[in-house]
Amino acid sequence: MPYRSTDKTRTRKDARRTDMMQAAVRVFAEKGYYAATVRDIVAAANVAVGTFYFYFPDKETLFVHLYEETADFLLQSLQQAVNSRKTLPEQVAAGCQTYVNLATYEPAIVQLLLVGGVGALPELNARRVNFREGLIRLWQRPLEAALEQEQVPLQNTRRTAEGIAGGIDEMILNLLALPNPDLEASAAATEMTAFALRAAGYQPQ
């Protein structure tokens, strides 16, 4: 059974890789792309500089990869929450609740996406646009459906969705800026939902 040990090795290697990526997310989220040095990251992961380059090709690639991965994770989580509901109020509530939960449990991920990646690399701009588009469409689709059913007034749903997306992000960031976000989390989710529904002009029939 010559390959048994390789399994263990692979597991260990993956674990370490994951550790380093998590450390990197924290450091990037805290300092931003430029201020975060490779030495900061390896210090946070308790490994040597050389090890970084064993697992990742370079700082930039890792950052872009991390950004994409966390963006996909966030978007899919939200999408799934929204998709599993039928009515606009339920969809909005589920999305806001999920977003608040994620922000509370994984603040570094949210910080990385909303702050750490801004004005970082030119190469990242396309991904940033993708992420913003994803968030906007997340809200635009339910809005279109509601519009068809005349649950919301006639409007430019694209622009409303932009507003809702930006508004929720701002509320999330303000929540995370509190000394103890947990305490406010529940109320925040409720109020975000109310905000988004009002902004859509939703009128229950």
Added chain:
Amino acid sequence: MPYRSTDKTRTRKDARRTDMMQAAVRVFAEKGYYAATVRDIVAAANVAVGTFYFYFPDKETLFVHLYEETADFLLQSLQQAVNSRKTLPEQVAAGCQTYVNLATYEPAIVQLLLVGGVGALPELNARRVNFREGLIRLWQRPLEAALEQEQVPLQNTRRTAEGIAGGIDEMILNLLALPNPDLEASAAATEMTAFALRAAGYQPQ
């Protein structure tokens, strides 16, 4: 005949300083604080490196100064527009219109404030928070007044204001991302206004 310092020289010096600051705003807005090098800025202003340090103490000081100056300018412009109206719809319309105008005529300023300053210097964080607070309070005050007059439903005005501020910023950034923002400017201002009023739950009496 000795050198006259109070003649055209003075005017020229001021003009040059202004040129350099405008160039710096453009470069900072485009690349962000870290990626923008002093050489980029002087190249954009068509002067030599030394000239930069003749006019400004260092890159960081200039950036912070520029950020503060443009933040004050934007907030005061918006505040003035809002203050000169009485009713909530007029206030919101005036604010949105002014914001769109500024974004259209001085896109670099708006980019600098909304993008270029994010995740830049630790020293800038306090000013960033101040700027966000300024934007939030800009909307919160009219909201409070409307609440007293029962023109909007009971709500957490702070959080609604966060949402409106973030929503409008996102719409502004999406407007600026268009190939020709001018064409959409008017519609955008109208739709931002409608968005903000709906988000506040405003009901005309």
Added chain:
Amino acid sequence: MPYRSTDKTRTRKDARRTDMMQAAVRVFAEKGYYAATVRDIVAAANVAVGTFYFYFPDKETLFVHLYEETADFLLQSLQQAVNSRKTLPEQVAAGCQTYVNLATYEPAIVQLLLVGGVGALPELNARRVNFREGLIRLWQRPLEAALEQEQVPLQNTRRTAEGIAGGIDEMILNLLALPNPDLEASAAATEMTAFALRAAGYQPQ
């Protein structure tokens, strides 16, 4: 098989550090603090710029450290030579002999202390004063003892010690300025001793 840090690597690192410090002493002694650039030092040590900053925090810190270290070394060597003798002539002879030996074998150290550190950094002034004081007291103490035993006439021993210290330094520098100091070293030590004893007004009983 991971990297062993406690093997030859350690020894090599120490050796390299020592090499670089010796190179730095030579360059500083030859050019003085300001004219000696970091590039000069790394060129003399055959390493890259970055290596300098891997071993030392910055140019200034290294220089001050080097100055202190060599000053301590010189003062202790001289003090020890003087302390291990009983009578004034023996003490002076031992001190001069040791000084001449050091100057002959480690001219860079002596140059650094007597020339390289003059007018260098404001931060160094305190250490320079300490060094001069050390040299002066080195001669003042035996002088006081001899005065008590009436082997030297009544005098301001502080000022005599200043004169002896300055005189010997000047003779050392003139010795080092010769094309081949070794040839003169022995005679120089003898004559320095005679000079210092005469300057003290020493009369054998």
Added chain:
Amino acid sequence: MPYRSTDKTRTRKDARRTDMMQAAVRVFAEKGYYAATVRDIVAAANVAVGTFYFYFPDKETLFVHLYEETADFLLQSLQQAVNSRKTLPEQVAAGCQTYVNLATYEPAIVQLLLVGGVGALPELNARRVNFREGLIRLWQRPLEAALEQEQVPLQNTRRTAEGIAGGIDEMILNLLALPNPDLEASAAATEMTAFALRAAGYQPQ
């Protein structure tokens, strides 16, 4: 009378030139060659940077010129004092007295020569050597004369002169380091004289 004004002009120009040179001596003496900037000098002279280059070709040339000029002045003053006496004790006393007077009235000049020029420019080394030689020969000549008359014991007069020159310089510097050199000046001159005579082994007949 077309050239009348030129006289005045020339006088003024010379006066300003002298002012600037004196300011330069002070600044160089205080900070040393490298740390003293052209801006420091023109600030001390209350003129503009450009004016500096109207009067002097460049910083280095001015410094070398200043060094030579003050070195000549000091050496000639001392030489004259020594030459105008006949016996060794008188010569030494006159030299020490003059040196102390100069150091008290023109501390900047003495500081410049003894400290400001050390380790400054490679180009200055030759002049520094000349200055030291001048000081050494100042004492060596009377010493030779005294030796011929058997007023001092057989000795290497060159080395004794080095010692006396270095010793006196050290005592001068220590005098100038006092908070109020004036108070000690007289005693210092007396003690320097005694030191030098003892160091020469002088025995009054």
Added chain:
DNA sequence: TATGAATGAGAATTCATTCAT
């Protein structure tokens, strides 16, 4: 003559990346 705005070569320092062990 005198000014001071403008220049740019050169210095110190940082940090992503490589590679022998």
Added chain:
DNA sequence: TATGAATGAATTCTCATTCAT
């Protein structure tokens, strides 16, 4: 695999010097 010593390109900033006014 893992390490950390070594590298050098790139950045910020200084300061002697020039030159139009």
